[in-house]
Structures are given as C-alpha cells and as structure tokens.
Amino acid sequence: MQRGAGSLDRLEIRTETLPPLIAGQARVRVRAIGLNFADVFACLGLYSATPQGDFIPGLEFAGEIEAIHETTGGGKKSGLKKGDRVMGLIRFGAYATHLNADVRYLYTIPKEWSFEEGAAFLAQGLTAQYAIAHLGHVQRGETVLVQSAAGGVGLLSLFILKSIGARVIAVVGNSEKAQYLSDTFKIPPTDIVIRNPRTFARAIRSSAPDGVDVVLDAVYGKYFKPQYNLLRAGGRYVLFGAADLMPSGTSVNYAALGIKYFSRPRLDPLTMISDNKSLLAFNLIWLWDRIAFLRSMFDDMMKLPWKGQPPAVGRVFSFEETREAMRFFQSGKSTGKVVIKP
Numbered sequence: 036m037q038r039g040a041g042s043l044d045r046l047e048i049r050t051e052t053l054p055p056l057i058a059g060q061a062r063v064r065v066r067a068i069g070l071n072f073a074d075v076f077a078c079l080g081l082y083s084a085t086p087q088g089d090f091i092p093g094l095e096f097a098g099e100i101e102a103i104h105e106t107t108g109g110g111k112k113s114g115l116k117k118g119d120r121v122m123g124l125i126r127f128g129a130y131a132t133h134l135n136a137d138v139r140y141l142y143t144i145p146k147e148w149s150f151e152e153g154a155a156f157l158a159q160g161l162t163a164q165y166a167i168a169h170l171g172h173v174q175r176g177e178t179v180l181v182q183s184a185a186g187g188v189g190l191l192s193l194f195i196l197k198s199i200g201a202r203v204i205a206v207v208g209n210s211e212k213a214q215y216l217s218d219t220f221k222i223p224p225t226d227i228v229i230r231n232p233r234t235f236a237r238a239i240r241s242s243a244p245d246g247v248d249v250v251l252d253a254v255y256g257k258y259f260k261p262q263y264n265l266l267r268a269g270g271r272y273v274l275f276g277a278a279d280l281m282p283s284g285t286s287v288n289y290a291a292l293g294i295k296y297f298s299r300p301r302l303d304p305l306t307m308i309s310d311n312k313s314l315l316a317f318n319l320i321w322l323w324d325r326i327a328f329l330r331s332m333f334d335d336m337m338k339l340p341w342k343g344q345p346p347a348v349g350r351v352f353s354f355e356e357t358r359e360a361m362r363f364f365q366s367g368k369s370t371g372k373v374v375i376k377p
C-alpha cells in the first residue's frame with residue numbers, strides 16, 4: 036500500500052480483507068508481481084493515471100485462480116477455472132498477496148513458464164508489440180534502434196524484432212548489459228552502443244552509417260535529437276517513456292526535475308514534414324478499455340516462437356523488500372524483469 040503518492044518511503048505492508056467477488060471477477064492468489072517503471076513514477080507522484088489518495092501500486096501479476104464468481108462461469112463462460120495458472124493486468128492493485136481480478140484481463144500462462152516469467156510478460160510485451168507492430172510498423176530487413184535494449188520492454192522488443200527479421204542497433208547503459216546482449220541475442224558488438232552523452236551521436240552513427248528506419252525510445256532527454264537525426268527519410272520515431280526524467284532519490288527533487296523538464300527537446304511538426312520523419316507516442320494505460328485489441332495483440336505475440344525462451348527475469352525480491360526492488364529498478368542497473376514474490 037502506498038500512503039498517497041510522493042515518496043517511496045510511504046510504501047507499507049497492510050493487511051486488509053478483500054470484498055466478495057462480483058460478476059466478471061476471479062480471486063487470484065498472487066505468486067509473482069511484475070515491476071514496471073510506471074510503478075516508481077506512480078509512487079513518486081509523477082504518473083498522471085495514478086489514483087488519488089492511498090493506493091496499491093502494481094499493474095501486473097501472475098498466480099493461481101482460487102475462486103471465480105458463479106455467474107462468470109467455472110470454465111465455460113470465461114474459459115478459466117479454479118486452479119488455473121494465470122497472468123493478469125490490473126489498473127493498480129497488483130502489489131498484493133491476493134486480489135480480485137477482472138477476468139477479461141487474465142491470460143493463461145504457457146505451461147513451460149514459471150509464475151515469475153508470467154509476471155514478466157504482459158505490460159512490457161504488449162508495449163513492445165504495440166510500438167513495433169502498430170506504430171513503428173517494422174518490416175523485415177529494416178533497421179531499428181532500441182534504447183534500454185537489456186530492460187524488460189527492450190528484451191521483449193529484441194525477441195519480436197528478431198522474429199520479424201529486422202536488424203537491431205541496441206543501446207544500453209553499461210558494459211555488463213552489452214555483454215549480456217551479445218551472449219544471449221548474439222548481437223555483434225558493432226551493433227551495441229553503450230550510452231555516453233558525450234560520444235552518443237558519433238557512436239550510433241558509426242553503428243548505423245546509413246541511418247535507421249525506426250527508433251524505439253523510452254529514455255528521451257539528450258539522446259532524443261541524435262536519434263531523431265539518425266532516422267532515414269520515411270523513418271518512424273516511437274516514444275513511449277522518459278526514463279531520463281526518473282528521479283534518483285526516494286522522493287522528487289522538483290528543482291532538478293524542473294530544469295530537465297523545461298529544457299527538454301522539442302520538435303517542430305513543420306520541420307518533420309520536410310524531414311519526412313514521423314514521431315509516434317503512446318501510453319499503454321490509455322488503451323486499457325480496448326480489451327479485444329489487447330487480447331488480439333497478446334494472441335499475435337503468442338504466435339511468436341516464445342516456447343523454450345520465456346521472458347527474461349532479472350532480480351527477484353521478497354514482498355518485504357518491495358522498496359528495495361523499486362530502488363534497484365530506479366538505479367537503472369536492472370537487466371530483464373524485476374519481480375517481487377509475495
């Protein structure tokens with residue numbers, strides 16, 4: 036439970052009784068909680084979709100169905116039944132041992148996957164799929180620059196791009212992540228860039244001298260313009276976050292954030308016409324009500340060869356270590372998904 040947004044120090048464990056199930060709901064015993072960058076922004080008070088007052092953070096989880104409302108149907112109507120292993124999305128409330136879930140946002144976990152892997156898939160996978168297939172419209176043979184390529188969205192993006200047959204220029208924050216990418220995805224070292232603000236423009240240009248077709252970026256800040264400049268004519272820039280604005284403390288230094296915010300890079304749409312480049316931006320949470328669309332993206336992702344290669348889980352924390360898990364996420368050192376086990 037977060038006692039109002041503003042500081043990670045306001046996170047605490049509380050015991051509460053869940054209300055009875057209503058039609059359309061199933062009770063899930065949560066086995067793993069997937070952390071998202073949005074959780075940290077929400078707790079710090081920097082995420083516009085955050086509920087007012089006290090709230091339970093968390094957008095995704097995996098667990099077992101303990102009970103299902105009788106009108107929702109054990110199996111027939113919802114396709115789900117008691118005992119099923121599911122992964123789910125929830126608009127806040129995943130940081131819990133049990134929760135009442137809307138069955139329309141529950142998906143069966145592939146049987147080869149663990150609960151941790153199930154909790155590592157939906158939010159970041161749907162983000163990657165929407166960015167690549169729907170906005171970036173990436174085609175076989177195109178070159179795509181992926182920022183934070185060793186992160187949750189980043190690794191799932193690499194997987195999707197590999198299955199499309201795109202070439203990837205991967206950008207990461209440190210050499211351990213670069214090594215991880217060349218070991219696991221066999222990306223040639225020349226196609227991996229370690230982010231350094233002073234040499235960044237030169238480094239990406241030397242990896243992609245002919246430019247790139249698509250940029251997938253959730254870092255923004257000083258890397259935005261060099262990446263925009265790297266796009267070829269006809270290129271698409273998909274922007275879906277601003278990790279560069281992430282405060283490093285447990286609460287927000289508004290003076291430092293204000294300086295970054297007011298000096299942020301901007302684009303003139305008229306220049307974009309003559310550049311022949313597009314900027315596309317989104318936040319998955321505003322697609323929340325498009326349930327059939329979310330499921331169709333999920334179905335498309337499940338047609339990819341995930342089998343044997345489930346989403347990468349990085350560090351796993353206990354429920355009592357939730358604040359440490361968020362601090363670790365905030366540090367920018369994570370590779371793969373950060374998971375909490377209640």
Ligand SMILES: NC(=O)c1ccc[n+]([C@@H]2O[C@H](COP(=O)([O-])OP(=O)(O)OC[C@H]3O[C@@H](n4cnc5c(N)ncnc54)[C@H](OP(=O)(O)O)[C@@H]3O)[C@@H](O)[C@H]2O)c1
Nearest residue numbers: 072162183186187188207208253275276278317318319367
């Ligand atoms: N719009 C949407 O719907 C949507 C949905 C999900 C996620 N996102 C965004 O996508 C991005 C990735 O999300 P994720 O959950 O998969 O996280 P993640 O990539 O696993 O972790 C975040 C990564 O951001 C990078 N980073 C860059 N600057 C940073 C900074 N100042 N502080 C901390 N980290 C920094 C770090 O990697 P490197 O240093 O290696 O780059 C860090 O590992 C986030 O920006 C998130 O907000 C957007």
